[in-house]
Amino acid sequence: MKFEIEQIGIIHSPYKTKEECPIQGNVNPEGKGQIELFPEYEEGLETIETFSHIILFYIFDKAGEIKLSRPTFLDDSPHGVFASRHPCRPNGIGISIVKLEKRNKNILEVSGIDILDNTPLIDIKPYIPRFDHFDNANNGWTETKKIRPKPKARE
Numbered sequence: 001m002k003f004e005i006e007q008i009g010i011i012h013s014p015y016k017t018k019e020e021c022p023i024q025g026n027v028n029p030e031g032k033g034q035i036e037l038f039p040e041y042e043e044g045l046e047t048i049e050t051f052s053h054i055i056l057f058y059i060f061d062k063a064g065e066i067k068l069s070r071p072t073f074l075d076d077s078p079h080g081v082f083a084s085r086h087p088c089r090p091n092g093i094g095i096s097i098v099k100l101e102k103r104n105k106n107i108l109e110v111s112g113i114d115i116l117d118n119t120p121l122i123d124i125k126p127y128i129p130r131f132d133h134f135d136n137a138n139n140g141w142t143e144t145k146k147i148r149p150k151p152k153a154r155e
Protein backbone atom coordinates (compact mmCIF):
# COMPACT_ATOMS: atom_id res chain seq x y z
CA MET A 1 0.00 0.00 0.00
CA LYS A 2 1.33 3.44 -0.92
CA PHE A 3 0.48 6.71 0.78
CA GLU A 4 0.82 10.18 -0.60
CA ILE A 5 1.61 13.04 1.75
CA GLU A 6 1.36 16.60 0.56
CA GLN A 7 3.68 19.33 1.78
CA ILE A 8 1.64 22.11 3.43
CA GLY A 9 4.41 24.56 4.22
CA ILE A 10 8.06 25.24 4.99
CA ILE A 11 9.86 25.40 8.32
CA HIS A 12 12.39 28.21 8.65
CA SER A 13 15.06 28.10 11.34
CA PRO A 14 18.53 29.48 12.03
CA TYR A 15 20.01 25.98 11.61
CA LYS A 16 21.58 25.42 8.18
CA THR A 17 23.47 22.23 9.06
CA LYS A 18 22.80 19.12 11.13
CA GLU A 19 25.72 20.04 13.37
CA GLU A 20 24.16 23.41 14.30
CA CYS A 21 20.74 21.93 15.08
CA PRO A 22 19.99 20.96 18.71
CA ILE A 23 19.01 17.34 19.32
CA GLN A 24 15.74 18.47 20.95
CA GLY A 25 14.07 21.86 21.16
CA ASN A 26 14.18 22.06 24.94
CA VAL A 27 17.99 21.92 24.75
CA ASN A 28 17.86 25.41 23.18
CA PRO A 29 14.46 26.93 24.06
CA GLU A 30 15.63 30.32 22.73
CA GLY A 31 15.98 28.92 19.19
CA LYS A 32 13.51 30.92 17.08
CA GLY A 33 11.85 29.86 13.86
CA GLN A 34 8.97 30.49 11.52
CA ILE A 35 6.43 28.07 10.22
CA GLU A 36 5.24 29.24 6.81
CA LEU A 37 2.00 27.53 5.89
CA PHE A 38 1.14 27.73 2.21
CA PRO A 39 -1.63 30.35 1.76
CA GLU A 40 -4.23 27.81 0.64
CA TYR A 41 -4.02 26.17 4.11
CA GLU A 42 -4.24 29.39 6.19
CA GLU A 43 -7.90 28.79 7.11
CA GLY A 44 -6.78 25.63 8.92
CA LEU A 45 -4.91 27.81 11.44
CA GLU A 46 -8.12 29.35 12.79
CA THR A 47 -7.84 29.57 16.63
CA ILE A 48 -4.36 27.97 16.72
CA GLU A 49 -3.14 31.05 18.61
CA THR A 50 -5.20 29.88 21.61
CA PHE A 51 -2.56 27.17 22.22
CA SER A 52 0.83 27.76 23.84
CA HIS A 53 2.55 24.88 22.04
CA ILE A 54 2.09 23.07 18.75
CA ILE A 55 3.31 19.77 17.32
CA LEU A 56 5.02 19.94 13.94
CA PHE A 57 5.22 16.97 11.59
CA TYR A 58 7.80 17.21 8.85
CA ILE A 59 10.00 15.27 6.46
CA PHE A 60 13.65 14.56 7.25
CA ASP A 61 14.61 15.51 3.70
CA LYS A 62 18.30 15.90 4.54
CA ALA A 63 18.71 12.71 6.61
CA GLY A 64 21.45 10.24 5.79
CA GLU A 65 21.60 6.51 5.35
CA ILE A 66 18.79 4.50 6.89
CA LYS A 67 19.98 1.90 9.40
CA LEU A 68 17.52 0.02 11.59
CA SER A 69 19.97 -0.10 14.50
CA ARG A 70 22.64 2.49 15.24
CA PRO A 71 24.25 4.58 17.99
CA THR A 72 22.36 7.77 18.84
CA PHE A 73 23.25 11.27 19.98
CA LEU A 74 22.78 10.14 23.58
CA ASP A 75 24.53 6.77 23.50
CA ASP A 76 27.38 5.04 21.67
CA SER A 77 25.59 1.68 21.97
CA PRO A 78 23.22 0.84 19.13
CA HIS A 79 19.45 1.13 19.55
CA GLY A 80 16.67 0.28 17.14
CA VAL A 81 15.53 3.24 15.05
CA PHE A 82 12.00 2.85 16.45
CA ALA A 83 13.43 3.08 20.00
CA SER A 84 15.15 6.37 19.17
CA ARG A 85 14.47 9.72 17.56
CA HIS A 86 17.24 9.39 15.02
CA PRO A 87 16.36 11.20 11.76
CA CYS A 88 17.53 8.38 9.45
CA ARG A 89 14.36 6.27 9.46
CA PRO A 90 12.43 4.25 6.87
CA ASN A 91 9.73 6.91 6.34
CA GLY A 92 11.71 9.97 7.43
CA ILE A 93 8.90 11.62 9.40
CA GLY A 94 9.95 14.03 12.12
CA ILE A 95 7.94 15.41 15.02
CA SER A 96 8.75 18.37 17.26
CA ILE A 97 6.89 20.29 19.92
CA VAL A 98 7.52 24.04 19.78
CA LYS A 99 6.23 27.06 21.67
CA LEU A 100 3.85 29.17 19.61
CA GLU A 101 4.86 32.79 20.13
CA LYS A 102 2.68 34.56 17.59
CA ARG A 103 0.55 34.10 14.48
CA ASN A 104 0.50 36.53 11.56
CA LYS A 105 -1.88 35.17 8.90
CA ASN A 106 -0.17 32.04 7.53
CA ILE A 107 3.12 32.57 9.44
CA LEU A 108 3.66 31.14 12.91
CA GLU A 109 6.51 32.49 15.04
CA VAL A 110 7.86 29.72 17.30
CA SER A 111 10.63 29.08 19.82
CA GLY A 112 12.36 25.91 20.96
CA ILE A 113 12.85 24.80 17.36
CA ASP A 114 15.12 21.85 16.56
CA ILE A 115 14.57 21.57 12.81
CA LEU A 116 16.80 22.42 9.85
CA ASP A 117 16.01 25.47 7.75
CA ASN A 118 13.72 24.92 4.73
CA THR A 119 12.37 21.59 6.01
CA PRO A 120 9.09 20.46 4.37
CA LEU A 121 6.11 20.73 6.75
CA ILE A 122 3.42 18.05 6.44
CA ASP A 123 1.10 18.71 9.42
CA ILE A 124 0.49 20.76 12.56
CA LYS A 125 -1.48 19.72 15.64
CA PRO A 126 -2.04 21.53 18.91
CA TYR A 127 -0.17 20.22 21.95
CA ILE A 128 -2.88 19.57 24.53
CA PRO A 129 -1.41 18.68 27.95
CA ARG A 130 -4.49 16.85 29.20
CA PHE A 131 -4.27 14.50 26.20
CA ASP A 132 -0.56 14.52 25.38
CA HIS A 133 1.05 14.30 28.84
CA PHE A 134 1.25 11.08 30.84
CA ASP A 135 2.32 11.36 34.48
CA ASN A 136 3.37 7.70 34.59
CA ALA A 137 5.44 7.71 31.37
CA ASN A 138 9.10 6.69 31.61
CA ASN A 139 12.23 7.60 29.66
CA GLY A 140 13.18 4.07 28.61
CA TRP A 141 16.85 3.51 27.84
CA THR A 142 17.46 7.32 27.83
CA GLU A 143 16.74 7.60 31.59
CA THR A 144 20.40 7.55 32.64
CA LYS A 145 21.85 9.25 29.56
CA LYS A 146 23.15 12.79 29.79
CA ILE A 147 22.70 15.22 26.94
CA ARG A 148 26.09 15.62 25.33
CA PRO A 149 27.46 17.73 22.50
CA LYS A 150 26.88 16.44 19.00
CA PRO A 151 29.97 14.98 17.36
CA LYS A 152 31.74 17.26 14.88
CA ALA A 153 31.07 16.59 11.20
CA ARG A 154 33.55 14.29 9.52
CA GLU A 155 35.57 15.99 6.85
